[in-house]
Amino acid sequence: MSEHATSSRKFYVGIGMSLLVLTSVTVFAAFVNLGPFNPVVALLIATIKATLVVLFFMHVKGASEKLTAAVLVSGFFFLAILLSLALADYLTRAWR
């Protein structure tokens, strides 16, 4: 982490407000019939929220240590392997 990792209080409150707004949007979107895109929209909003938290609250953006980002990306990389290989199996079974 860098020596001056933190931003202004106003900025943090702004990020917090955006997260609350996105929460209302996701609840609202759940009641609109988008067919197969309902879970896609829900997960997309969740990912935007998670990205805001990681970049600004966990200070990954602006961190002097590139290693932090590398560790984080490797974590999501292995999670992607877990999910994609598991689904590659279950979604292609003939008996389903």
Place this chain on the structure above:
Amino acid sequence: MADSHATTLEPEAHNPALLHHFADAQQQKNAASLGMWLFLVTEIMFFGGMFCAYLVYRLAHFNAFAAASQQLSIKLGAFNTAVLLVSSLTVVLAVKAAEAGNRKQLVTYLVITVLLGLTFLVVKGFEYAEKFERHHVPGPTFSFTDTFDDGSQKIPVNPNEAQLYFSLYFAMTGMHALHMIIGCGLFTVLAVFAWKGHYSPGYFTPIENAGLYWHLVDIIWIYLFPLLYLISRHR
């Protein structure tokens, strides 16, 4: 080597938090931060296993999962999401206060964080109590009679499949709640230490790392809320 560092080590030697095997405070901080991030990655994989199980069973038994999901209260879920997001904000403001060396503000934000965490847990407790009352807790007394409404007709669902949903619901929210309880304990201890003046602008790594933990727990809930509460709500 020792000679070249002698001048830089001298002022650091006054910081009691600097351990002797680190060259300076920044290196110590980077090492602690890296260790915390590695731990967070193991946490991502730990919850990832449960998310994977959820994904597979949701795809296999969508109707039952949707019918069971609709038994949850969106109001309580959304309220808890907001509570957690605000607590993440207070944590990051606590880190900022620690960096600025503002002890009073730091303690205040830590206490607010603990109170928000406890609010989340109390609401979760009421949700769990409702599950017990309605026999939605997996086990011999489990019963589920609701149907899945696909817009044109009511389709009866297999109670065993609904039980699968509630098993995952309790496993995932229960594990998440356990992390919240640990986090509340952590911040209570940190608030006491902060009150005693253990942290300075030169050393507040525990606040920062506990903050990283709290944000990760928040992120897990950010995914749990739409996945568990918001399946097929439109009709």
